[in-house]
Amino acid sequence: MESITSRVLDRVDLQILDILQKQAHVSNAEIARRVNLSSPAIHSRIKRLENEGYINKQVAILNPEKLGFDLLCFIFISTNIHQAEKLDVLEDAFRQMTEVLECHCLTGEYDYLLKVANRDRTDLQAFIRKLNELGITKIQTSLGLREIKYSTVLPILDEHE
Structure with missing residues (x-):
């Protein structure tokens, strides 16, 4: 795991991260609406957060029991x-x-x-x-x-x- 950079995240960055960790499937347009920015600005910020290592990956979390892992x-x-x-x-x-x-x-x-x-x-x-x-x-x-x-x-x- 990469270390977190020393750059300070602003309030919007934290809001974006919070939204994505709770609902990774939310569109950039919806995130933009929630944080009062444009979709292209959200896209740029998400890419930067990924490149800086704040976002490791986005995944679907599966139900192990439904898949037979008891x-x-x-x-x-x-x-x-x-x-x-x-x-x-x-x-x-x-x-x-x-x-x-x-x-x-x-x-x-x-x-x-x-x-x-x-x-x-x-x-x-x-x-x-x-x-x-x-x-x-x-x-x-x-x-x-x-x-x-x-x-x-x-x-x-x-x-x-």
């Missing part, structure tokens, strides 16, 4: 690997695993946390076998029972504005 797992991983090159290989392996939705490097008792989507227990078992082949020393798996909150929206604007 097991959402959180897998904590510890490893004894300390050499940078070997850690790069391990992290590349995580990136290549299609079941891995998110991978975070952690401080504390565990080195990594994986958020993994599996269709069933058989898929989960096969996934854990793949992990065991990577030289991992400890794996703790927790199954998500139900989702209380899920959001991709960052609080970039005050709630009262």
Whole structure:
């Protein structure tokens, strides 16, 4: 992930980002109407925000259960690997695993946390076998029972504005 540039975003930039993170399919004309600018100005600003790394990508967020992914797992991983090159290989392996939705490097008792989507227990078992082949020393798996909150929206604007 690229670092955020030191340039300060103005209020309109923040409004555009807020609209897009909540409704990525909104047209430039609609964004222009909401922030009081022209469509070409909105287009230019969005392109600039993309080029500067404020917008990583725009996607459709799918419903995993409707698509047969009934097991959402959180897998904590510890490893004894300390050499940078070997850690790069391990992290590349995580990136290549299609079941891995998110991978975070952690401080504390565990080195990594994986958020993994599996269709069933058989898929989960096969996934854990793949992990065991990577030289991992400890794996703790927790199954998500139900989702209380899920959001991709960052609080970039005050709630009262």
